[in-house]
Amino acid sequence: MRNLFNFIIRNSHWLVAILLVAFSFYLVFTHNSYQRSVYLTSANRVTGWLYTVSGDVSSFFLLKRNNRELLERNAQLEQELYALRDRLGNQSPTDSFTVEAFIADTTAVPQFTFIPAEVVNLSFSGVNNFITINKGRNQGVKQDMGVISHRGVVGVVSTVSANFAVVIPVINPKFRLSVRLKDSDNNGSLSWNGNNIREAQVQELPRHETFNNGDTVLTSFSRIFPKNLVIGRVSGLGESADDNFVTFNLELATDFYTLQDVLVINDRYYEEQNALEEKMKQ
Amino acid sequence: MKVTYLYEFLLFLLLILLQVLLLSRITLFGLATPVLYGYFLLKLPVGRNIFYVIISAFLMGLIIDIFLNTPGMNAAAITLVAMCRKPLMGLFFEKEEFEGFVPGMNSAAAPFIRFTLFTIFLHITLLYLIEAFTLFNMVNTLLRIVTSGVTSILLIIALDSIIYRRKNGEQS
Numbered sequence: 001m002r003n004l005f006n007f008i009i010r011n012s013h014w015l016v017a018i019l020l021v022a023f024s025f026y027l028v029f030t031h032n033s034y035q036r037s038v039y040l041t042s043a044n045r046v047t048g049w050l051y052t053v054s055g056d057v058s059s060f061f062l063l064k065r066n067n068r069e070l071l072e073r074n075a076q077l078e079q080e081l082y083a084l085r086d087r088l089g090n091q092s093p094t095d096s097f098t099v100e101a102f103i104a105d106t107t108a109v110p111q112f113t114f115i116p117a118e119v120v121n122l123s124f125s126g127v128n129n130f131i132t133i134n135k136g137r138n139q140g141v142k143q144d145m146g147v148i149s150h151r152g153v154v155g156v157v158s159t160v161s162a163n164f165a166v167v168i169p170v171i172n173p174k175f176r177l178s179v180r181l182k183d184s185d186n187n188g189s190l191s192w193n194g195n196n197i198r199e200a201q202v203q204e205l206p207r208h209e210t211f212n213n214g215d216t217v218l219t220s221f222s223r224i225f226p227k228n229l230v231i232g233r234v235s236g237l238g239e240s241a242d243d244n245f246v247t248f249n250l251e252l253a254t255d256f257y258t259l260q261d262v263l264v265i266n267d268r269y270y271e272e273q274n275a276l277e278e279k280m281k282q
Numbered sequence: 283m284k285v286t287y288l289y290e291f292l293l294f295l296l297l298i299l300l301q302v303l304l305l306s307r308i309t310l311f312g313l314a315t316p317v318l319y320g321y322f323l324l325k326l327p328v329g330r331n332i333f334y335v336i337i338s339a340f341l342m343g344l345i346i347d348i349f350l351n352t353p354g355m356n357a358a359a360i361t362l363v364a365m366c367r368k369p370l371m372g373l374f375f376e377k378e379e380f381e382g383f384v385p386g387m388n389s390a391a392a393p394f395i396r397f398t399l400f401t402i403f404l405h406i407t408l409l410y411l412i413e414a415f416t417l418f419n420m421v422n423t424l425l426r427i428v429t430s431g432v433t434s435i436l437l438i439i440a441l442d443s444i445i446y447r448r449k450n451g452e453q454s
Contacts, residue, residue, distance in 0.1 A: 013332040017365045020340045024361060027347070027354030028412060047349050054303050123306060123350050128413065130351040166351060195422065196312060 048164040051121035051132055059118070059260055066260050073150050112226055115140055115264040117147075120164070122259060131155060131167040133262060141165045146224040146265040152253030153177070153231045154262055156224055165264075170231070171197055171256060179231055180220040181211055187220050190231065190250070197256055200231075201238050203247045217250055223273065225265065290326065294342060297322050302349040313422075314429035319346060320360065320405040321438050323367055324398055328375060328383045332368060339364035352413070359409040363401060370400055387442045398438055406431045 008015070059066075117135040135141050137160050147154040147167050155169035168175055170192060177190040179202055188205040202217065215234040219225045230253050238247040297319040305316045319342060326335060343357030350356070374397040375385065385394045407427050414423040 013336060014365070016333060017336045017361060020336065020361045021358055021365075024340070024343070024354040024358030028358060029354075050303075050349075128350070128352050128355075197309075 048120065048132065048134070048161070052134060055118070055120040055134075062258055062260055065258065069150065111268050113266045113268070115266060117141070117165075117262050117264055119259050119262060122256065129169055129172045131169050131259070131262075133165050133167060133264070134163065135264060136161050136163040136165050138162050140266060141264050144224060144270075145267075146222075146226075147262050148225070148229060148265065149254050149259060149262050151230070151255070153219065153225060153229055154254050154259065157264065167262075169256065170200055170252060170254070177225070177231075178220050178222055179217050181209070181234070182216040182218055184209060184211075190217075198252055199235065200250050200252055201247055202250055203245065205246050205248070207244055207246055209246060211248060223270065224267075226267075286327070290322075293322055293325060294338065298342060298345055298349075301346055306350055310429070310433060313426050314433045315426075316434045316437050317402075317406055317409065317430060318434055318437055318441075319356075320363060320402050320434075321441070323360070323364060324394075324401060324438070325384060325386070326367075328371060328385070335367060336361060336364045355409065355412050358412055359405055362408055363405045366404060367401070370397065370404075374400075386445075387439065394442070395439060398435055402435050402438065403427075403431045406434060 115135055117133040117139075119131055120134045121130075121132040123130050131147075131154070133141075133147070141157060141160055143157055143160055145157045147157060153170060155167040155172070155175065157165050158168045159166040170177070170190065173192055173194055175190075175192060178187050179190045180187050186206055186209050188202040190200055190202050192200045211234050213234055213236060217231045217234065219227060219229045219231060221227065232250045232252040232254075234248055235251040236249045238249045301317070301319045305318055309315055322342060323335065323339060340357055340361045343360035346356045347353050371385075374393040375383075375390070383389070385397060387394055410423050410427045410430070414420070
């Protein structure tokens with residue numbers, strides 16, 4: 001017995017170390033991006049604050065470029081606005097008369113509203129990529145909301161704290177999204193193979209699907225994103241694991257290196273649809 | 283003695299900030315990410331209490347994990363390295379070295395480089411293997427271990443040499 005105690009005391013540093021390593025591995029393996037404690041992520045108050053400070057400094061250097069992009073986007077939207085106005089103005093009274101009956105019902109509230117947010121941290125050093133944004137529960141951000149930039153899809157909100165949220169971007173191996181080519185009805189599945197930040201893969205498209213480099217890839221049915229959002233452009237044929245399906249590479253529309261401002265999508269009907277579908281499962 | 287602890291605490295904080303705010307955002311050629319925080323373990327005195335070494339290493343890993351959203355990965359890797367620190371030191375340094383001896387380019391360049399090489403490669407190998415354990419793509423992982431290892435070691439040797447040179451200048 002005494003020898004046993006002596007043994008334990010002599011080797012207690014090994015025991016402590018083994019316990020700590022075991023605890024670390026426990027964290028590694030129970031780490032599930034959808035049910036994590038906020039305290040162990042970059043969404044907690046201290047890390048969020050530090051990242052905000054460093055984000056403020058680095059965003060200063062990107063101001064000029066972002067300004068230009070916003071101006072371009074503004075010009076494009078203005079153009080669309082004028083085109084739409086033009087069309088409305090040209091409509092003959094009989095044309096508009098036929099839709100009048102619906103208008104009172106449908107124009108009232110839009111399905112999607114947007115919460116503007118700023119990126120305070122991007123981590124894509126390895127295969128575990130995350131984005132932290134500076135809006136959280138207090139500003140109406142919830143889990144599973146979609147996040148887009150002015151160029152295209154960014155990712156999905158995974159963890160939310162009071163004033164920050166962690167987003168799983170397209171360039172995370174856990175990210176999956178149903179997509180389609182602009183001129184096609186076949187759905188494929190978007191994923192990322194971990195090699196290149198600018199390129200993702202679309203899998204599970206039928207063999208007979210034809211596509212050219214430069215074709216636009218859009219979101220198809222999804223609970224998180226509205227339909228027909230731009231994801232990127234086809235950049236070439238990829239390796240396919242299965243002979244019955246084709247895989248192609250996709251150049252992402254969002255430039256993750258310089259990502260600064262994003263919009264969180266708030267879908268009014270998300271909870272209603274979710275509740276209905278849950279009910280079906282039971 | 284107390285000044286040494288203060289110096290170590292500052293090094294601890296500086297290395298964490300350097301890692302999370304700067305180095306972890308770098309990906310050279312899409313592969314190499316410098317992982318420098320293991321430098322803390324290299325700069326602890328030889329005779330430092332092993333509990334102190336292991337617990338400070340674990341805390342460092344955990345803080346970095348919280349910043350990088352990788353719960354447990356860095357903590358597990360650096361704690362394992364801290365466990366192997368004493369046997370590794372026995373390989374490269376003389377047993378008679380006094381307790382407060384701090385390894386460095388200024389005191390013993392050749393053994394320090396060898397010690398750095400082993401410790402950092404061990405750390406990075408463990409780190410990427412734990413990361414890849416939940417994932418795929420072995421060839422890519424190996425490439426990243428080698429490139430990141432080389433980058434980190436070069437950076438550490440450069441950093442240590444710069445500090446050494448400045449101290450030398452002060453003395454003369």
